[in-house]
Amino acid sequence: MHQSKVIKTVYVLSLLPIIIVTAIKVCFKIQDYNLLNFIGKNCYDNPVVNQNISEIIQSWRGFRAEEHYIVTEDGYRLLVERSYSKITQKTPIIIVHGIAMSALGWVNRGNVSLARLLGDLGYDVWMLNYRGTWYSKGHVNLTTEDPNYWKYTLHELGVYDVRSIIKLVNEKTRQIPIYIGYSMGTTGFFIYSTSYPEEAKSNVKAMIGLAPVTNYKESKSIAKYTSYWWPLFKSLIYRFWNGEILPGYSLFLRPLVRFSSGIYMIQSFANLIFGDDFEQIDALTYPQFATQLIDTAGVEVYSHYLQFYETDRFGQFDFGTEKNLKEYGTPTPPVYDLLKNQVPIALSVAENDWLATMVGSNYTYSQLSSSTRCGFRVVPYKKWNHIDYLVAKDLPKYLYKYLFQKIKELDEGLCTST
């Protein structure tokens, strides 16, 4: 314990100069990211980089932000961020983010931020920050120094976090929301809607899943190769970070995003995880995304995802035979049966997504009962990858046009196949 404190201190101290000397600038073109241009006219200070979610929302003309804290049944204190302008739509929208990110992803793309465009359309938007992320690190009994804080799996994200934001929105608005999930936002939803099918059916109007993950069929992502090393990584993460996956590591990216070559370096690595796509890089928001969007997660959440890959089953967490018998009454963990879901589902998938693959998403869709299959849409852009749903230059053209239409249809109770 003593030794790990020393290493942790060294880690934190090593971050400080990086934070101090590298202000985040914004440049008009990727080529402009170099030391000379940084002081020249092609780059300017980024006003958003040190603002929190509410401050960003309030900087938009006519918008209001509200911070709602909820305490889940197992004691985690989560920030739900509400964003709205002039509310003209009855149905509120819930948005839930992916692994190792936060609700910042829905507000930090300037005028193509999802929350902003939904607000312009008159929607009342509620965004979850899953437990463990920057804004949701509270707990009634535990601190983040305690390894027990980080011992949650995907199951808890679904049955506690997703369930409580839906309850909150039901109570505060007295309306039935439409849920938009991205990646882990969809995993959490399916865990909730298969664990509480009746409740989910009456409390959620529909779910639109962007890059849905319930399996890793035919995944090309390097993420799957961490499987072999994971027991070692995991023990290191528990030893040095109490179970939190590399806290603050996006700060290490700060020096890199000053140079176009650094940006290509980060992107080349990201491409191995998400699918290769350089064309959708947005020069104006890349440093922001690379250094601010990336958040943390509990180590067992990643274990749980690897388990989907290793067992090829959308199952509950495997604690080992003995504890499984105690928890589940069976030696192997039960599966989440997608047939139990009764909420209308529309999925958006992409051919070049290496995590939520076409084959895997087709499988997810095929497991749903036919009455809940309300659309399977392939993004009409060949290189669209897993993370383009947040960072792509052409979000309005390739995603939002579809998304806003789909919201409207589902809100009117229409269930079509595209």
Ligand SMILES: *[C@@H]1O[C@H](CO)[C@@H](O)[C@H](O)[C@H]1NC(C)=O
């Ligand atoms: C965001 O900033 C505002 C204004 O400075 C502050 O009142 C609020 O508590 C902050 N919210 C979070 C979640 O840090």
Ligand SMILES: *[C@@H]1O[C@H](CO)[C@@H](O)[C@H](O)[C@H]1NC(C)=O
């Ligand atoms: C917090 O600790 C108290 C006292 O030990 C216990 O009764 C309670 O169940 C704990 N709450 C949670 C959510 O773990």
Ligand SMILES: *[C@@H]1O[C@H](CO)[C@@H](O)[C@H](O)[C@H]1NC(C)=O
């Ligand atoms: C966002 O702002 C840019 C620059 O002012 C403008 O060119 C673009 O059309 C805007 N996009 C949207 C979706 O409003």
Ligand SMILES: *[C@@H]1O[C@H](CO)[C@@H](O)[C@H](O)[C@H]1NC(C)=O
């Ligand atoms: C997935 O489903 C879509 C629509 O049903 C179909 O066009 C496509 O060929 C399928 N792709 C794969 C890889 O199964």
